[in-house]
Amino acid sequence: MTIGAPNHNPQPDLTLRLGTRGSMLARAQSGWVARQIEARNPGVRVELVIISTSGDQITDKPLHAFGGKGLFTKELEQALLAGSVDFAVHSFKDVPVTMPLVDIAELVIAAVPPREDPTDAWASLKSKSFRDLPAGAKVGTGSLRRRSQILHHRPDLLVEPIRGNIDTRLRKLREGQYDAVVLATAGLKRGGVMDETWMTPIDTADMLPAPGQGALALQCRQDAEVTRRILGSMHDVATAACVELEREIVRQLEGDCHSPIAALATINGDRVLLRSAVGGRDGIPPVAFALSEAPVNEASSAVVAVMNDLQKQGARQRLLA
Ligand SMILES: NCc1[nH]cc(CCC(=O)O)c1CC(=O)O
Structure with a gap:
């Protein structure tokens, strides 16, 4: 650098507004993405904007019971289209497989960051695996995928629905409402609540995860060239x-x-x-x-x-x- 020359950033300062759900997991994932983007793009700041989704608002029914696609993604997509946020971070497993839908052709998944652990985790104060529970013990999960695989190994267990975000599910477990619950390892790790004394990743030979589990999707408007280039710094081809x-x-x-x-x-x-x-x-x-x-x-x-x-x-x- 020439002595006396102004010390300016190579890129002009730019703030990107990141639309995120308000749950502990969503904020943790979005915070991770924000820090990664800032580290890879000097001069870029990422600001979190909390948006509530219908999947967050309806907490008393199993998800498949009120159905509908994109329960956790729709309101974020509307905010992107309205221009009130620049990009959104989704858990890939919550993104409908038919996306892009016709009515949101203006949106694109601009980047897929490196995947976190894709496994499910067994959380229980009294067992390390579904193999260790006595017949009739109660396992909390609302996921039909987890239900079918648990019952495949242990038809004698009771698999019962559980809703709520990660903190709520772990609280219900600690209160003794369930003998075990199954959660995504990625959510526990990204949320900083993985406690290896009573949470154990389940071997993929015993339980396979949901498509996209542990992966994130960074979504923005198709025509947002600068945003797309910045998000591209997070893309992982293998994931x-x-x-x-x-x-x-x-x-x-x-x-x-x-x-x-x-x-x-x-x-x-x-x-x-x-x-x-x-x-x-x-x-x-x-x-x-x-x-x-x-x-x-x-x-x-x-x-x-x-x-x-x-x-x-x-x-x-x-x-x-
Ligand atoms: N369906 C809710 C949901 N969506 C993404 C995750 C965890 C993070 C991930 O899988 O990437 C979770 C919670 C869970 O399944 O325990």
Whole structure:
């Protein structure tokens, strides 16, 4: 630097408004994204704007019971379209697989950050796994995917609905309303509440996660070039590819984010492993399981193989019947 020259930033100062849900998890995820973006883009500040969604407002019913797509994403998308925020952070597993919908063609997922741990976690004060609970013990989860996989291993357990954000679920567990609850490991870790003395990630051989679990989607308006370039600094190609494969399974089964469908793609070197587990309607066991491995550049052949195998086991019919 020339002595006496003004010491200015290479980029003009810019503030991006990040629309986020108000839950502990949403704020933690958005805070993480905000800090990452600021670190990667000197001169850029990210400011959090809290937006309440219908999924947050209705807390007394299981999600699949009042259904509808995008319960946690719709109000954020409206704020993006209205221009009151510049981008939004979604948990990828809450983003409808049919997105972009026709009416929100103006929006785009501009980046997929590196994935956090995709597993589910077993939280319990009295057991380390579903294997350790006595018959009749009560497990809290409203997810049909988790329900079908737990009952597949342990048809003698009682799986009962539980709603509320992570703090509420953990409180209900501590109060003894449940013997165990199942939560996404990523949410516990990002929220800073993972306590390894009574929370244990469940091996993916025992329970496969929801498509997109542990991954985030950064969404903005299609025409917002500067925002798109800045968000692009967060993009992780491998995560985006894996999540796309997982979501393709749901699309081909004509399911949605409330279906008892699990899928996980993992990349090892130049190969991708795709695994999927599908329960029956209402989360009824048994669970159909399929896996396939392929070179990363022929990943769609793994989807074809997994779908064929699931179809042989009648997965689509069992989702509807
Ligand atoms: N459906 C709610 C939801 N959406 C995303 C997460 C966790 C974070 C993630 O999976 O990325 C959770 C809570 C949970 O399943 O425990």
